[in-house]
Amino acid sequence: MLSEGTAAPLFELPALVDGERQRVGLSDYLGEDVVILAFYPADFNPACDDTACDLDELDLFTMQKDVTILGISPDSVYSHRAFADRYDLKVPLLSDTDHDVAREYGLDFVDDIGQRLIERAVVVIDHDGDVQYAWSTADLQQLPRVGEIKDAIADTGGDDTAFARYRVGHAHYTEGRRAFTAAMGGFQESEWMVAQGDFQQAREEFDAAENHFDTAVRFVDDDSLKPVYEGAKTKANSLWQASDWLAQAARAYSSGDGAEGQELRDDAEGPLETARGYEEPPDPDGPWPPDLATLEKGADDDRPAFLPQDEDGADTSLGVDIDGEVERANQELAATGAAADGTPAESADDASPESTTSPDRDGDVSDVGDTDIEAIQAELAESEAETGSTGSLDEAPTAMVEATPDTVGGADDASPPDAGSSDATHASATAPDDSAELDLTDPKAADPGDTDTPAGDSGANGGTDPERDDEESDAESDRPRAGGDESDV
Known part of the structure; x- marks a missing residue:
């Protein structure tokens, strides 16, 4: 058996670690942890019973910080798997099937009937690889002295x-x-x-x-x-x-x-x-021990910040209200004369109240009433009286009520109004040209024979009857008419 204070022999063996087969070396742990080598004679040895085994108490050391336990026996990794599963062991189990490591540590022996065995033993190795504690026994029933192991771990260090x-x-x-x-x-x-x-x-x-x-x-x-x-x-x-x-x-x-x-x-x-609030840890390659009683700083306001303090510079939130942005864009476009979808905005003339008298697609002037027509007739009568005109109306029909839809506002199909008829001129000016919006698939809009009068459909002939106009001129020469009886309006 190795004595305390000697260097622990290095080795590498097949092992079962966390249920996986791998090779484990002592050098993998030296310098990092205190290493406990737990040699035991065999898996399922006489010290084990139905509920516990000889490694149970040593297995508890795995919960101690900076301590590694390695179990070593002559059994195979496959036997170790069954042993670990049976007793729920967490320590790595190494297979020294040739007893090579046991011999290195002085634990290999032959019993009285010729069996080649290894002693039960515990070896505590410090960070420098030196043996700090060693205990062994050839009695297969005897268990390790846990108290001594704890003391050895506590003494390991300095x-x-x-x-x-x-x-x-x-x-x-x-x-x-x-x-x-x-x-x-x-x-x-x-x-x-x-x-x-x-x-x-x-x-x-x-x-x-x-x-x-x-x-x-x-x-x-x-x-x-x-x-x-x-x-x-x-x-x-x-x-x-x-x-x-x-x-x-x-x-x-x-x-x-x-x-x-x-x-x-x-x-x-x-x-x-x-x-x-703490100084930087001193460099171990500098003067040692360091000229510091503690790393704690006194309270001051000159400590360097670890992060930039500009709170606005790091905000990359995608906090954009897309619906609100679209609505705002539409309003801006509408203000400059165009809607967001590209349709030209309504002009000031189109939006004027006078546009309400414009004919619809069927040629009707739906917003002209009886009162309006009577006012127009009265104004026309006054205008003709001032100019002394008594000519028949069929020579220059200027009344709105007898103008066909295709002549309203047209320069080719209608005679110019009397220069003195300012209201007739005004009436024709207030009827905007809807030709750009005409639905050419509408039969009424496309049929030049549609003779409905703009003043409304009375059920009578909407065209100009020469005989009827002559009779009305003779019978009513004292009262000029814009064309047709009021019953035709």
Whole structure:
């Protein structure tokens, strides 16, 4: 059996780790954890019963921080799988089928009937690879002394071990700080995906640094160094938390959720403020022990900010009301004379009240009433009386009531009104030309033979009858008419 203080022999063996077959070496754990080698004679050995086995109490050490347990026996990995499943073991189980490692550690023996076995043993190895505790027995029924193992783990450490762990932690911290600084640059330039990746890397590095600084705190014997290690641990923990929040904030900004990004960024300010209250962990390659009693700073207002403080610069929210923007654009276009869909806006003349007397598509002047016609007739009578005109109406028909739809406002088919008939001129001017809006598929609009009078359809002939006009001229020479009886209106 190896004695305490000697270097533990290195080895590599097939193993069952978390249900998977792989090779495990002692060097994989040295320098990181205190390693406990638990040698036992075989799977399902005489010390096991229906409910417990000889490794149960050692298995509980897996819950202790910075401690790794490796179980070693001559059985195969396949036997180890059944053994671990039966007793729900979490420790890696290594297969020393040739007893090579057992011989290296002085635990290989042959019993009284010629069986080649290994002793039950526990070896505690510190971070430097030295044996700190060793116990063994050839009695297959005897179990390890758990109390002694706990004491050995507690004694493993010291200032050298603490410093070694601090050195490893500082290397992780430095890498985390580099990634954090790069992430801040991406954050400031709104390069959210780059910032997110760097913050995630920083978070992992600060987490590893905190774990090593914590081990240094637990192992250090020099009380003057403990505040330095504790300060480094607190700062690494704060930056880990901040990196986690900021990675989420960058992800929110990259997806366009500026409100959530700002909220997460604000959450990061708490741990960042804590981190600002501590000096940078001293370089382990500089003067040691450092000329610092503690890493805590005094209260001051000159601490550098970790993030840009421009609250407006980081808001990338897509807070646009699309419906409102469309409505606003339509209103602006309408104000300049065009609707949002490209249709010309209604002109001022078209929108005037006089346009209500324009004929509809069927040629009717639906808004002209009896009172209007009587007023027109009276004005025409006065106009002819002033000019002394007694000519028949069939020579120059100017009345609106006998004008066909295709002559209303037309220059070719209607004679010009009497120069003295200002109202006739006014009436024709108020009838806008609807030819641009005519539905050419409408039979009434396309048929030039449609002779409905603009004054309304009375059921009588809408055209000009010469005989009837002569009779009316003779019978009513004392009262000029615009054409037709009032019963035809």
